[in-house]
Amino acid sequence: MAEVLVVVEHSGGEVKKVTLEMLTLARELGTPAAVVLGGPGAAAPLVDKLSEYGAAKVYAGESEDLRGFLVAPKAAVLADLVRSVQPAAVLLGSTQEGKEIAGRLAVKLDNGLLTDVTALSPDGVATQTVFAGSTIVRSRVTRGLPLVTVRPNSLTPAAAPATAEVSPLEVAVDEAAKLARVVERKVEPKGARPELTEASVVVSGGRGVGNADNFKLVEELADLLGGAVGASRAAVDSGFYPHQFQVGQTGKTVSPQLYVALGISGAIQHRAGMQTSKTIVAVNKDAEAPIFELADFGVVGDLFKVVPQAAEEIRKRK
Amino acid sequence: MNIVVLVKQVPDSSAERSLRADDNTVDRGSASNVINEMDEYAIEEALRIQDAHGGEVTILTMGPEGASESIRKALSMGPDRAVHVLDDALHGSCALTTSKVLAAALGTLNADLVLCGAESTDGRVQVMPHMLAERMGIAALTGARKLTVDGTSLTIERQTEEGYEVVAASTPAVVSVWDTINEPRYPSFKGIMAAKKKPVQTLSLADLGIAPAEVGTDGASSAVVEHSKRPPRSGGQKVNDDGEGGVKLVEFLASEKFV
Numbered sequence: 001m002a003e004v005l006v007v008v009e010h011s012g013g014e015v016k017k018v019t020l021e022m023l024t025l026a027r028e029l030g031t032p033a034a035v036v037l038g039g040p041g042a043a044a045p046l047v048d049k050l051s052e053y054g055a056a057k058v059y060a061g062e063s064e065d066l067r068g069f070l071v072a073p074k075a076a077v078l079a080d081l082v083r084s085v086q087p088a089a090v091l092l093g094s095t096q097e098g099k100e101i102a103g104r105l106a107v108k109l110d111n112g113l114l115t116d117v118t119a120l121s122p123d124g125v126a127t128q129t130v131f132a133g134s135t136i137v138r139s140r141v142t143r144g145l146p147l148v149t150v151r152p153n154s155l156t157p158a159a160a161p162a163t164a165e166v167s168p169l170e171v172a173v174d175e176a177a178k179l180a181r182v183v184e185r186k187v188e189p190k191g192a193r194p195e196l197t198e199a200s201v202v203v204s205g206g207r208g209v210g211n212a213d214n215f216k217l218v219e220e221l222a223d224l225l226g227g228a229v230g231a232s233r234a235a236v237d238s239g240f241y242p243h244q245f246q247v248g249q250t251g252k253t254v255s256p257q258l259y260v261a262l263g264i265s266g267a268i269q270h271r272a273g274m275q276t277s278k279t280i281v282a283v284n285k286d287a288e289a290p291i292f293e294l295a296d297f298g299v300v301g302d303l304f305k306v307v308p309q310a311a312e313e314i315r316k317r318k
Numbered sequence: 319m320n321i322v323v324l325v326k327q328v329p330d331s332s333a334e335r336s337l338r339a340d341d342n343t344v345d346r347g348s349a350s351n352v353i354n355e356m357d358e359y360a361i362e363e364a365l366r367i368q369d370a371h372g373g374e375v376t377i378l379t380m381g382p383e384g385a386s387e388s389i390r391k392a393l394s395m396g397p398d399r400a401v402h403v404l405d406d407a408l409h410g411s412c413a414l415t416t417s418k419v420l421a422a423a424l425g426t427l428n429a430d431l432v433l434c435g436a437e438s439t440d441g442r443v444q445v446m447p448h449m450l451a452e453r454m455g456i457a458a459l460t461g462a463r464k465l466t467v468d469g470t471s472l473t474i475e476r477q478t479e480e481g482y483e484v485v486a487a488s489t490p491a492v493v494s495v496w497d498t499i500n501e502p503r504y505p506s507f508k509g510i511m512a513a514k515k516k517p518v519q520t521l522s523l524a525d526l527g528i529a530p531a532e533v534g535t536d537g538a539s540s541a542v543v544e545h546s547k548r549p550p551r552s553g554g555q556k557v558n559d560d561g562e563g564g565v566k567l568v569e570f571l572a573s574e575k576f577v
Contacts, residue, residue, distance in 0.1 A: 104452045
């Protein structure tokens with residue numbers, strides 16, 4: 001069986017969940033082969049986890065050049081690998097970096113590209129949800145191999161232990177790929193909460209939360225449910241919560257098992273980012289708020305009464 | 319500094335949008351079409367750089383006849399001129415072929431800086447800046463929330479999952495921006511009147527030396543097999559808070575095994 005290349009998303013020596021989803025998907029399409037692109041020593045801490053989810057091989061591209069510049073060197077190494085192994089498909093995460101690498105790879109190989117894919121069948125037909133989750137599209141790459149970016153939380157990762165053979169890649173990056181130099185990389189403490197796009201529970205606050213301080217209420221419920229915190233654009237624009245947590249058309253798209261919307265009216269701008277969540281729960285004082293059209297369970301009421309009571313009830317049940 | 323801003327006309331994201339039944343392309347006929355919101359931030363950034371460093375700002379759009387409306391709207395914010403790549407054969411182009419056409423058009427414009435929105439609200443693909451940079455052999459600085467121009471050196475700050483990065487390059491370069499970078503101006507009445515007289519150059523595929531078969535539906539590198547409306551979510555249970563709303567909420571969560 002031909003190899004299916006899975007470009008590993010990793011951070012701080014850990015494999016990100018979307019990678020495990022991609023390995024799970026890759027097993028349906030061929031033999032999963034993980035590709036680690038990073039600085040010296042990047043691959044070693046990741047190999048066990050990649051094996052556990054079925055990677056038969058780990059291609060290790062390790063060089064200062066791969067972390068010192070924006071995506072171009074990664075795309076160059078990946079293009080060489082694709083040319084030499086002729087894989088059945090190439091999967092990347094539908095993240096900013098994953099999409100950027102994929103875009104460059106598409107040009108290098110003159111190969112079609114499908115982004116934000118939620119399913120991929122062995123015959124190469126990919127499923128995408130577009131227009132704020134209102135339309136389902138099935139498409140295929142018609143030039144080259146299936147080059148696909150997979151949206152996080154599209155499938156449930158399943159372990160399938162294998163013994164990955166580690167195969168180092170030669171990293172020869174020419175000057176043309178070193179034009180965008182990373183000067184500084186700043187890590188901001190994010191606490192114990194899961195990452196927004198990968199979380200299985202997301203609790204979001206909107207304009208109804210009222211001010212930045214009140215977001216503690218949103219955070220408290222998120223922590224009790226083991227979830228990530230999100231915010232609507234109205235809340236972000238009002239300065240209640242930082243932009244990187246914005247869910248919606250101009251923010252992140254999330255697709256968790258549970259989405260809790262607190263004080264969010266449910267404008268189309270917000271729905272675009274959360275409509276494909278499995279279960280949606282809303283608290284809003286306006287009974288006519290459009291969020292209730294989506295919610296599996298809605299409470300019409302004052303979130304400052306409902307949320308503390310819910311938090312108390314969860315604590316009681318723990 | 320010679321700046322080109324990429325502007326895309328998209329169906330209004332606050333209204334109903336759909337794909338055409340006949341060829342699976344975006345239905346522009348029934349939609350209200352607007353400038354891609356994120357592109358307004360790119361225009362604003364270009365105008366601010368022009369204010370500080372001088373030079374010319376050109377709008378570049380690829381799109382059907384109707385896109386000229388969005389071009390005038392863009393010009394009313396203040397840019398000097400526009401180039402419209404217009405050719406019936408472009409209908410149905412994929413991102414890969416679009417990047418080929420835009421790169422060819424940019425090749426005629428000699429830009430020091432190409433600015434664009436980080437993504438469009440219709441496709442949300444985010445690949446165009448890197449595709450263009452790859453084709454043109456220039457740097458791409460993407461997802462900027464802050465851009466600093468100092469002579470020929472460009473520095474951006476961009477949000478990452480872990481925090482943020484500072485990335486630098488020299489001109490020429492493509493820079494894409496998020497909506498956190500600035501607050502776009504509204505066109506003034508004077509701006510709207512002036513826009514009517516600003517030059518808009520039309521370029522055809524022939525002008526760019528690209529064969530019609532290389533682009534559009536025929537030249538596309540991916541194809542939609544089928545599309546359907548996602549069944550709308552139906553609202554479930556809705557209760558009024560009678561003093562027990564929080565408890566009922568948790569009862570629901572427990573019934574779904576979230577608690």
